[in-house]
Amino acid sequence: MSRYVKPSSIKGRVVVRDVTVVDPLDGRRTPGQDVVVEGSRIASVTATGAPVADAHLVEGRGRFLVPAYMDMHMHALNTPGDVDGTYALMLANGVVGFRQMSGNRALLKSRREGTLPRPTGAPALKATAGDLLTPLNASTVDGAVQAVREQHRDGADFVKAGMTTRETFLAALKEANRLGILLGGHLPADLDPREAARGGTWSIEHLGPGVTVFAAVSSKEGEVRASNATRKLPPIPKIKIPGADKLAMKLIKGMVTNPATSTSEREAHAYNLADGSYDQEKAEELAALFVEHTTWQCPTLIRVHTQQFGDSPEHTQDPRRRYMAPEELRAWDKSSKKFSKLPEATRDALHNHWAAQLRMTKTFADAGVPMVAGTDACGAAGIIPGFSLHDEFDYLAEAGLDPLTILRMTTTEPARFLGEEGAFGRVAPGMPADLVLLEEDPLEDHTALRKITGVMRDGSWWSRADLDAVLARIAAKPGAR
Structure with missing residues (x-):
């Protein structure tokens, strides 16, 4: 059950009548369609005709039906015992699946045993890593290799590099390739992204993060690399003592809320140097290499914006904060105050880097670099689960991506990314009954993706009125994290 989402009475056999079906795969719009759902699957998609006997009817009235959305970078299960508020916000915003970017042995065990929480309307956990690779478990080559082996043994879908060095990252990558x-994840500051691509890295998150990828597209590459500092964790005990792991993870969590609050003058200089020497030809060469090696990108522009504009009223006074748990807001506010105390020159360097990130995203899209939409919600300051995916769409559009590309990044591309091409992400017979009904045409303007009339999750339908009631319940007792 859920504190926020009431079970739907419209389920079982449902007809979504007289809709324009939008296919993200080829961009076709097919008007006048009836979509028949049986249980949790789409049974048929045919021209609007006679009423279907013994079926619940959802009147489409010419509106636009698209596959429901996927967020390919989240941390919802960082608090597996309290996901209800986050999951409810996801449902209200049409998000029905996600990739968990930080796991652990207990989480993998719960998934195997089928004991993960599943409140009403919960999204699907599409993939999860085990423990992040950090100095806790991958401070040496042998440690990194062992961590990969353990995660493979425990059933992780992938391994995420969090805080590594070139040496430990490449050792982990080699072992991951061997094991299949x-x-x-994150590229370390001393690793050339071209080396990562040629080595078989699956995905790069946050356009790097930092200046790592931007060094490779600089006309002063050597100078930028020499200025690029490796971010270090606070001191972590070298010996195993009771509670050491929990203490270290608490330190990491404090950094993760907004890593930009620890930006040094040296790092700020690297940003300025890289941005001032951006070479479009080198950027296109890097994009071509990513295409060649199918090196996926998950830009998470909403995440980098909340980091680099950490004290902006756009984020600190966001009215949607009313849905967040009070303790989360306290951590966010503490982080924004810390950001505001950075030297003005450092904050200017972070602000100015935004234009380069937009330009890089557009270059990748134009070149056909495979990309998926993600937000880094849950634990990151200023990011409201569910709503943040629509923020990501806005920033992708600001970068110059067209509406169809944005729709694909949250529907068909996640299926391809996860090796499930053809298993979800389209409105077609046999596909999961995970659907979003929109008031306006999403191929004309990406903002249509937030103008939601109703959401179907796993064959159950929630109308706009139902979703508004969900949001009202969360606002009355904020619990998203």
Whole structure:
């Protein structure tokens, strides 16, 4: 059950009548369609005709039906015992699946045993890593290799590099390739992204993060690399003592809320140097290499914006904060105050880097680099689960991506990304009954993706009125994290 989402009475056999079906795969619009759902699957998609006997009817009235959305970078299960508020916000915003970017042995065990929480309307966990690769478990080559082996043994879908060095990242990548498990995440400051691509890295998150990828597209590449500092964790005990792991993870969590609050003058200089020497030809060469090696990108522009504009009223006074748990807001506010105390020159460097990130995203899209939409919601300051995916769409559009590309990044591309091409992400017979009904045409303007009339999750239908009631319940007792 859920504190926020009431079970739907419209389920079982449902007809979504007289809709324009939008296919993200080829961009076709097919008007005048009836979509018949039987249980949790789409049974048929045919021209609007006679009423279907013994079926619940959802009147489409010419509106636009699209596959429901996927968020390919989240941390919802960082608090597996309290996901209700986050999951409810996801449902209200049409998000029905996600990739968990930080796991652990207990989470993998719960998934195997089928004991993960599943409140009403919950999204699907599409993939999860085990423990992040950090100095806690991958401070040496041997440690990194062992961590990959353990995650492969425990059933992780992929391994995420969090805080590594070139040496430990490449050792982990080599072992992951040997075992046949994917590896992606953060590139270390001393690693050339071209080396990562050629080595078989699955995905790069946050356009790097930092200046790592931007060094490769600089006309002063050597100078930028020499200025690029490796971010270090606070001191972590070298010996195993009771509670050491929990203490270290608490330190990491404090950094993760907004890593930009720890930006040094040296790092700020690297940003300025890289941005001032951006070479479009080198950017296109890097994009071509990513295409060649199918190196996926999950830009999470909403995440980098909330980091680099950490004290902006756009984020600190966001009215949607009313849905967040009070303790989360306290952590966010503490982080924004810390950001505001950075030297003005450092904050300017972070602000100015935004234009380069938009330009890089557009270059990748134009070149056909495979990309998926993600937000880094749950634990990151200023990011409201569910709503943040629509924020990501806005920033992708600001970068210059067209509406169809944005729709694909949250529907058909996640299926391809996860090796499930053809299993979800389209409105077609046999597909999961995960659907979003829109008031306006999403191929004309990406903002249509937030103008939701109703959401179907796993064959159950919630109308706009139902979704508004969900949001009202969350606002009355904020619990999203």
